[in-house]
Amino acid sequence: MSEIIALALFSGGLDSILACRVIQEQNIRVQAVQFVTPFFHDDLLQQEDEYRSYIKKKYDIDVLIRDITLPYLTMLENPPHGYGKYFNPCIDCKILMVSEIKKMMAEFDASFIISGEVVGQRPMSQRKDTMRVIERDSNTDLILLRPLCARSQKLTQVELDGIVDRNQLPDFSGRGRSGQIRLATELGICDYPNPAGGCVLADPVLSKRLQKYFKTDRKISPEDIRFLLVGRQFLLPHGGWLALGRKQQENSKITALHQSGDYLFNMKNRPGPTGLLRYGHHPDDWKLAAALVVRYGKKTENGPTAAVVCIEGPDKVFEIKTDPCRDEIGQWLR
Ligand code: SF4
Structure with a gap:
């Protein structure tokens, strides 16, 4: 049988690391993709090679960086599912990222997509209903697998085909982190970043500043965002x-x-x-x-x-x- 490849939405946080590792454990090759914009992980663009080697050495994960600033700016002007507490369009952000990674599937000959989402962990984008909306609006029904909580989700095609066994996957839910920390220890992962953080759209001060400028008539460029931060x-x-x-x-x-x-x-x-x-x-x-x-x-x-x-x-x-x-x-x- 030819090699099965999964593309992973990768943030660098523990959940995305674990999602990659538990799928690798099932003899599936994982290609992780970290999306960047001036709002999050922007600094990685200047150090892509170092970052890739660091993640490979530390977590045994192959990651590449893709800049999605232009479609992101268009989405941010008018996100169909609105903003969260600040200027964070979390649901549409996820829909955009899943849609973008889906476009990369042919390039990598990938059979499915994975993400480190855990049902109930975040109030906006990781509720059971919004996770369904993300699948629906990114048109990834059956191909988007969330390995950390798959057992409480609908079956995906790779599970129906017997390529991924959900019984070997964890069954996390909610905001607690103890299950993830235990699994990390079992997998020998002892040093990982703190959860969340890093997105200026969810920062109380910077998000307000950005929103003020987005309300003007001016078309905001990626260079403008860097200026405003x-x-x-x-x-x-x-x-x-x-x-x-x-x-x-x-x-x-x-x-x-x-x-x-x-x-x-x-x-x-x-x-x-x-x-x-x-x-x-x-x-x-x-x-x-x-x-x-x-x-x-x-x-x-x-x-x-x-x-x-x-x-x-x-x-x-x-x-x-x-x-x-x-x-x-x-x-x-x-
Ligand atoms: S916090 Fe920022 S990066 Fe995370 S989902 Fe929300 S908008 Fe996207």
């Missing part, structure tokens, strides 16, 4: 977006995000935050951005005083001398 942010009166670094690492990140059309701000004679102004082509936005840079710059012995800010614009470099922005104005722009 760094430093202090201000929305200026003429439509400019301003990011200010709060520490050296953020200043470097902000400098690296500089793209054509942006304005880069730095104080000339005193240390201060690096500022990046995007979509800010009005001179009043330049002045306000400069005043904010001075406001968060290093104070002199005499308290807040005027300073010169050097601005690298799309077609010229210029300077503005300004007093610091008043706190109440800064608060109003955040």
Whole structure:
């Protein structure tokens, strides 16, 4: 019989590791796929090879990274099943990921898809009814197997064909983690990441910030999302977006995000935050951005005083001398 291959939705968390391992135990080859967007696991794009070797060495799982930012942004504008507590479209996020991995099945000659979902574990996307909705809307009825809770789910084709034996799979449900921790120990997995976390759409502060910008008429690009996730942010009166670094690492990140059309701000004679102004082509936005840079710059012995800010614009470099922005104005722009 030819080799049976499963494609796995992989998040790097314990449940997805276990889902891969229990299917491998049934002599099935598992190819894990970790989807990334600027909202989650974005950093993996810069270290794909290291990450793949790390996961292989640590968990004996073959993983590859796929960027799904573009379809994700389209979905996020209007998710048919709505948002969760914050800006997290969990049900549509899962539907999108399952749909995307389904498109990869032919490429890998895969017979089915697995995921680490556990019925009852998450309030939105892992309820019994929503798990059915995910299958239905991704058109993966019969080919989506959740190995950690399959015994309480409908039979899938690989089970009907005798390729996967559900009696050898665990039967987890609910929010408790003790079963997963026990199974991990049995499989010799003793070091794994904490559950959840890592998705900024479910972060109380960052999700609010993102939602505010998604409500404007502007089409948001992947570079814009990366911009919006760094430093202090201000929305200026003429439509400019301003990011200010709060520490050296953020200043470097902000400098690296500089793209054509942006304005880069730095104080000339005193240390201060690096500022990046995007979509800010009005001179009043330049002045306000400069005043904010001075406001968060290093104070002199005499308290807040005027300073010169050097601005690298799309077609010229210029300077503005300004007093610091008043706190109440800064608060109003955040
Ligand atoms: S928390 Fe984020 S990554 Fe996880 S399902 Fe929800 S939207 Fe998707």
